[in-house]
Every structure is written in C-alpha cells, then in structure tokens.
Amino acid sequence: MKKLIYSKFGGPEVLQIAEVPIPAIQETSVLIKVKAVSINPLDWKIRNGEMKLMSGSKFPKGIGIDFSGIVEETGTAVTQYKKGDEVFGILDVFKGEALSEYVIAKEKDIVIKPQNVSFEQAAAMAVVGSAALQIFNTLVDLKKGTEVLINGASGGIGMFATQIAKRKGAIVTAVVGDSGIQAVKDWGADFVINYNKEDVLKGNKPYDVVIDLSGKIPFSKAKQIMKHSSAYVHTAPGPKEIISSFFINLFSHKKYKLLMLKPSPGYLAELRGYAEQGIGIVVSKIYPFHSFKKAYTEVPHGKFIGKAVITMDDLKNK
Ligand SMILES: NC(=O)c1ccc[n+]([C@@H]2O[C@H](COP(=O)([O-])OP(=O)(O)OC[C@H]3O[C@@H](n4cnc5c(N)ncnc54)[C@H](OP(=O)(O)O)[C@@H]3O)[C@@H](O)[C@H]2O)c1
The missing domain is CATH 3.40.50.720 (NAD(P)-binding Rossmann-like Domain)
Known part of the structure; x- marks a missing residue:
C-alpha cells in the first residue's frame, strides 16, 4: 500500500510516498481503508522537529492523526465493528500515520461516522x-x-x-x-x-x-x-x-x-452526537493524496475557514 513518510525533520520537501506492506491486524484492532485525513498544525510542528521530546527522533515517520474510512477487517476480540462500517477516529497524537491507504486503529479510537456528514467532514473532527x-x-x-x-x-x-x-x-x-x-x-x-x-x-x-x-x-x-x-x-x-x-x-x-490533548472515546462519542445534531463542520480545502506537498505548503499559511483535508480517492483500487 501507499503511505506518506519522511526520514528526516524538515519542510514539506521531506515528505515522500513509500510502498509498504498493509499493517498486520491484532486481536483488539481494526484495519481501516482510509478515505480522508485531516491536516493539523501538529503535523508540521512534528515534521519540522519542533516536538521531538514527544514524537521522538526515530525514522521513518508517518504523518496524519485523524481520519475517516471504511472497516476492512476486524481483530478476533473486536465486538463493536464489522467489515464495511464507515468510521472516523484518531491515532496517537505524536505518532500518527493516517496518510496511508490503510491504518490500524484500536476499537476505542474510532466511532461510527454519522450519516449526515461526508468522509471529509468526519476526518476533520477528531483532533x-x-x-x-x-x-x-x-x-x-x-x-x-x-x-x-x-x-x-x-x-x-x-x-x-x-x-x-x-x-x-x-x-x-x-x-x-x-x-x-x-x-x-x-x-x-x-x-x-x-x-x-x-x-x-x-x-x-x-x-x-x-x-x-x-x-x-x-x-x-x-x-x-x-x-x-x-x-x-x-x-x-x-x-x-x-x-x-x-x-x-x-x-x-x-x-x-x-491544552495537552488526550484523546478519549468519550470525546469521539460526544463529537458524533454534535455532528448528528447538525453542528457546522466546514472543510474548505480538499487536496488529493498526490497533492500532499501542495497541501502542506499552502495550509500553514491559513486564511481559510475551518479545516483542510487530504482525500485518498485518487489512489488506485478505490
Ligand atoms: N496542545 C495540544 O494538545 C494541541 C492539540 C491540537 C491543536 N493544538 C494547537 O492549537 C492551535 C490551533 O489549532 P487549530 O487546528 O485550530 O489551528 P488553525 O486551524 O490553523 O487555526 C488558527 C487560527 O488562528 C488565526 N489567526 C492567525 N493570525 C491571527 C491573529 N493575528 N489574531 C487572531 N487569530 C489569528 C487563523 O486565522 P487566519 O486563517 O485568518 O490566518 C486561524 O483561524 C495550533 O497551534 C495547534 O498546533 C494543540
């Protein structure tokens, strides 16, 4: 599968697409085919090396913390999800690698996507x-x-x-x-x-x-x-x-x-509730996966409303 990685700290130029194996699923985890990934200031702060104390300096690193997607496979101990479920969720804040064709998430780190929001909106919510x-x-x-x-x-x-x-x-x-x-x-x-x-x-x-x-x-x-x-x-x-x-x-x-973000299943459930009630979720910039450099060059300059996301729709086999 394709995954966005970097092997040294730096600007958007250090990002590259790698071909890597689909991650192996564990008992309590869920394999998700990624549909969209949120772009957060934390992405470039970690990539620039500003947060080494928390992110560590081990390479290669992935990028992308919150995402939406479709459940592809579930671990044997997973009870709440099944293949085909539409979900959104959050990975480790400092070690996220959501900009991949597939991600592995713990059951507690995802929730079912409300039907009234798009995959792009759902990806933009968790962080x-x-x-x-x-x-x-x-x-x-x-x-x-x-x-x-x-x-x-x-x-x-x-x-x-x-x-x-x-x-x-x-x-x-x-x-x-x-x-x-x-x-x-x-x-x-x-x-x-x-x-x-x-x-x-x-x-x-x-x-x-x-x-x-x-x-x-x-x-x-x-x-x-x-x-x-x-x-x-x-x-x-x-x-x-x-x-x-x-x-x-x-x-x-x-x-x-x-603020030192500690994601919690309670927050994800609360957000799903707000989304179902129609809270405004504006995603005003959407970039295809292959435009990742453009995305990470433009988004830090701001001057847009709400969120920017990267979609995986331009990858093959979607
Ligand atoms: N500590 C944690 O655990 C944690 C977790 C998540 C996020 N964060 C941090 O929280 C901060 C906000 O995150 P975010 O995702 O909301 O970022 P964001 O989407 O980039 O929003 C930042 C906002 O600041 C505005 N801004 C720029 N210059 C301004 C000025 N002079 N006066 C008033 N507003 C101005 C921007 O408006 P324009 O578009 O007009 O420039 C933009 O709307 C970031 O630093 C992020 O890294 C921390």
Whole structure:
C-alpha cells in the first residue's frame, strides 16, 4: 500500500510516498481503508522537529492523526465493528500515520461516522473537536453568560469551540481575519473582532475565559482583558509554559491553563452526537493524496475557514 513518510525533520520537501506492506491486524484492532485525513498544525510542528521530546527522533515517520474510512477487517476480540462500517477516529497524537491507504486503529479510537456528514467532514473532527471538548470539559468552566474570547475562531479548534461554547450558554467574542467574519457569525458568535482592523487588547470588555488559538496573544498580554477571576488557555505549550503556569496558578486568580490533548472515546462519542445534531463542520480545502506537498505548503499559511483535508480517492483500487 501507499503511505506518506519522511526520514528526516524538515519542510514539506521531506515528505515522500513509500510502498509498504498493509499493517498486520491484532486481536483488539481494526484495519481501516482510509478515505480522508485531516491536516493539523501538529503535523508540521512534528515534521519540522519542533516536538521531538514527544514524537521522538526515530525514522521513518508517518504523518496524519485523524481520519475517516471504511472497516476492512476486524481483530478476533473486536465486538463493536464489522467489515464495511464507515468510521472516523484518531491515532496517537505524536505518532500518527493516517496518510496511508490503510491504518490500524484500536476499537476505542474510532466511532461510527454519522450519516449526515461526508468522509471529509468526519476526518476533520477528531483532533480539533476533541481539543475543544477538552478545553471546556477539563480546563475552563463555562456557564450561561460566561464571557469567552476565542482568538483564532475561524480555524479548526475555533470552529468547534465557538459552536460548543454557544451551546453551553456562553457569550462568545470571536477574533478572526476578514475571511472568517461570516463563518463565525453563522456559528453563533455574539461579537466579532477583525484582527486586521482592531486591537483585541484595546477593548473595554473583560473576559472570564480567553482561548488563544493563534499563538498571537500571550498570557502576559491577555491578562489586561481578563476579569479578576478568570482563565486563559494556551494551546501550544512547551516546557517553558508548563513551568510558568505552575507558578502563576499558585498565586494568581487569573489562571494559566495549558491544552495537552488526550484523546478519549468519550470525546469521539460526544463529537458524533454534535455532528448528528447538525453542528457546522466546514472543510474548505480538499487536496488529493498526490497533492500532499501542495497541501502542506499552502495550509500553514491559513486564511481559510475551518479545516483542510487530504482525500485518498485518487489512489488506485478505490
Ligand atoms: N496542545 C495540544 O494538545 C494541541 C492539540 C491540537 C491543536 N493544538 C494547537 O492549537 C492551535 C490551533 O489549532 P487549530 O487546528 O485550530 O489551528 P488553525 O486551524 O490553523 O487555526 C488558527 C487560527 O488562528 C488565526 N489567526 C492567525 N493570525 C491571527 C491573529 N493575528 N489574531 C487572531 N487569530 C489569528 C487563523 O486565522 P487566519 O486563517 O485568518 O490566518 C486561524 O483561524 C495550533 O497551534 C495547534 O498546533 C494543540
């Protein structure tokens, strides 16, 4: 089968298609014919070598964390799935290799794809949707009327965070570029700030929760727009942030929270529920497998709504 791999850290140029055996199935695992794979910032951060501590430096490495596909074969101990089931799911965040014709996943790491979403939409959900759920389930407390600022609201996590926060009764201020304004209004944002026209730090309204998805507002600056008792979420923490959050949280009412994604079957089930209820899942860029270099060159520049995915439809025998 064909699989996207790389044998040294670097830009999109290190990626290449390899011909490898179809992975062997184990008792509790499921072999899935991949239909679509999500493109995530984590893909290029790992590929660039920015996350060596977590990803390790052993090569060759695969790429791609969340995916959708069709069950091809099940291990002898698998009870919930059968050949032909349409599923979506998530692989190891730091060792994912979903950009392959087939992947092996644990039963707990997949769920049945809702019929009302496409394979492309289903592939786009697991990483960013789980991240949004983890923020709201474990890092910050949202109640009716909680004032939330989402900086980078038109991207992957922002798309789910905006809609889930609204469903929980929060008052959402979405910070986006020109191209994201209509999308966040469609997802229910109460207030929209265009980062090209306004400085979010100069606003008068203090927030209960500030979620920075763009890496552009550090905690040190966000504090000026946070209420006395409030929380800030850093979504790309490294060792420095882990240490400073520990000390800040000992002394300050303005809490410094860090997102470190831990996928869970509960999040996948919750996401399937949201999808069935019709939550907006916008996939505005779809690349064929053989355009992987173009995909990983264009997508990091942003300026599109929601998610980008790679489909496997251009591979033979599909
Ligand atoms: N820690 C973890 O476990 C974990 C897990 C998943 C993701 N993450 C991280 O979380 C972050 C967000 O992920 P994502 O998938 O949502 O990324 P994304 O889809 O690339 O979204 C990032 C958003 O930031 C916006 N942005 C760019 N410049 C901005 C500015 N000056 N002000 C406000 N917004 C701006 C972008 O808008 P434009 O399109 O207008 O540029 C885009 O909508 C990434 O750093 C990712 O690596 C971390």
